[in-house]
Amino acid sequence: MNELNYCYKYPHPAVTADCVIFGFDGVSIKILLIQRGIEPYKNKWALPGGFVCIDESAEECARRELEEETGLKGVTVEQFHTFSDVERDPRERVITVAHYALVRLADVVGGDDANAAQWFSQTEIPALAFDHDKILQLALERLKERICFEPIGFELLAEVFTMTELQNLYEAILSIKFDRRNFANKMLKLGILTEAEPRREGTARRIATKYKFNAAKYAELKQRGFRLEF
Amino acid sequence: MNELNYCYKYPHPAVTADCVIFGFDGVSIKILLIQRGIEPYKNKWALPGGFVCIDESAEECARRELEEETGLKGVTVEQFHTFSDVERDPRERVITVAHYALVRLADVVGGDDANAAQWFSQTEIPALAFDHDKILQLALERLKERICFEPIGFELLAEVFTMTELQNLYEAILSIKFDRRNFANKMLKLGILTEAEPRREGTARRIATKYKFNAAKYAELKQRGFRLEF
């Protein structure tokens, strides 16, 4: 079975969906890559992704391929750009819809049995297959822009976190240092954080306050036309 | 010649590029639509656009189709979303890369001979073919977001304009009223406007100052990491 069964009056490009998956280890941003098992670019590292089936949307494809290649399930991906240069792929004309997502590193361990999926720091990233370097670069830019206006950062942290952890995340993504006290004031004034545990009394104080992201409050504020900013 | 000459091992979707073209008549935002001459949706209004050829990028296709269908030449379009729902088109699986652009209405008149291309105000827009209503709606949202951070509005005005014209444009896009004096101060403080004509002396003063957008100055500021905001 190697027949060419799908025929059209005009040439059709193939369409793929690729994923840039971001994680955070407490210090720096991580990116999830897979090692290709077949030609072209065999053994090269690449973004997870694959061909869009005829009965699924690009987003559905991105999620399916992500699970197949890395074991990551139920991730909410969002498209950020479509790459349509004519010579992107040596095999045939391929247009790719690039997506990104933020995941908790803790949720990932163990998903990668058969597959060579691995997290890389930005500094460790090897040369990637196809034009995936370019795709990754744009994803990083969009992540920076996005985190300034929407509270997507919380998706990278554990459900409960300290203000310092949150600040480290923002500093890692934006490559900016904030004043600790001003950062905390700004975040708290937004009104989208809730204290997660009652503060301890008496003896042991001076333990960092734990917070949760309050999605309900954010949704309410957003509807009233409110905007995050950093 | 109606043969199916282009054959593949797996099914391939068709890919199109569509354009949301914005104009401004001094009072309200206009959108350029074309009337379809063939089925499906024959005689319905739709966004300019068409099938991506095998040797052109989506952006190149958008520009080509725009010229073919409306006579508009040399427009810089920018993609903003790819629509890939399975049932978008009754003929076959079609994925579309949606673009938008801002043009000066003055530059357009006369381009539309053979084609039924027409400008519509937001309130006049009829039900559109395919999912083009959805595409247009997202384009409007993106335009609002974008104009808050990048000086794209100048592309809609004549080269030389008054502060009041600029304010009217912002108010039309954002559906917000600004204080005239505060708006002018904010715009001038950005440092991206240049006075276009020397102000008249003596007798006739009190004629609105004319400005030009200073692209060079904006480029310089942007490189230093500066951000527009409204």
Next chain:
DNA sequence: AAAATTTTGCGTAAAATTAACGCATTTTAT
């Protein structure tokens, strides 16, 4: 032509926000 209205330029003052930093105590690392 006169009167009324709108547009334009040039401000000011109060309110709100941002930015820079102090300090004592507790926890963690050496």
Next chain:
DNA sequence: ATAAAATGCGTTAATTTTACGCAAAATTTT
């Protein structure tokens, strides 16, 4: 035990935003 870093709770000055006044020039209406 000692040094270094983290945490909570502020203050103050500079900057930015917001609301609005007023008179001259231009425009529209009567």
